[in-house]
Amino acid sequence: MSSPRLIIANRNYSSWSLRAWLCLRKSGVAFEEELLPLDTPEFAARIGDLSPSRTVPALWHDGRCIWDSLAICEYVNEQFAAGGLWPADPGSRALGRAMVAEMHSGFGHLRAAMPMNFRARNRAVPQTEGLRGDIRRMLALWQGAREAHADAGPWLLGEFSIADAFFAPVVVRFGGYGVALPPGLLAGYGDTLRRDPDFRHWQSQAARETWVVEADEAGQECDS
Ligand SMILES: N[C@@H](CCC(=O)N[C@@H](CS)C(=O)NCC(=O)O)C(=O)O
Known part of the structure; x- marks a missing residue:
């Protein structure tokens, strides 16, 4: 299994990035981060290759791209947290x-x-x-x-x-x-x-x- 890579935007502004990132951190899995600053030529040039919706966060893992914050959190819960990111009840x-x-x-x-x-x-x-x-x-x-x-x-x-x-x-x-x-x-x-x-x-x-x-x-x- 390869280590997951999370594409995020500015930590000051990108609330959707923060949500996915927090779940990855809490799962304990080692992961890489790549930050694309919003409203920059770099974002415009790179986002199409990294996220089909052209939004962040996007998670890359084992050849899969998950491009929505909630789907990422659920994926992290299943793959890296053994379901522990939701209560047992x-x-x-x-x-x-x-x-x-x-x-x-x-x-x-x-x-x-x-x-x-x-x-x-x-x-x-x-x-x-x-x-x-x-x-x-x-x-x-x-x-x-x-x-x-x-x-x-x-x-x-x-x-x-x-x-x-x-x-x-x-x-x-x-x-x-x-x-x-x-x-x-x-x-x-x-x-x-x-x-x-x-x-x-x-x-x-x-x-x-x-x-x-x-x-x-x-x-x-x-x-x-
Ligand atoms: N529903 C998406 C929304 C993601 C979203 O809107 N992300 C913003 C950054 S917080 C974005 O990528 N905007 C791209 C842009 O402004 O060009 C999710 O939950 O991941």
């Missing part, structure tokens, strides 16, 4: 999958108004009804998951799972856009992520990045 697993699917296809207002940017500090955006609704829904989703799994560990479903990989970028956004996590289980959940060594590793690499996409100033970095 079928109900918890189903909840996690529903949460991740909702993140992957929903939260349009939040994704449009609050793109992930590790550099963002105290950003203010118009508080539309749609955005407020997405934030309420997000917090309710997390609260329900934490309440049901508080005895099983500090992550959303107890132990770290794909759900945590999927919501990590939202914790980052809430930090940059001044959305406070309510005290108790959710504040604790934010702390769990921010203290996690793998998350911190990504964050410290993001801090060393120098590329800035033009959209950064306008808050339109990446559909994340």
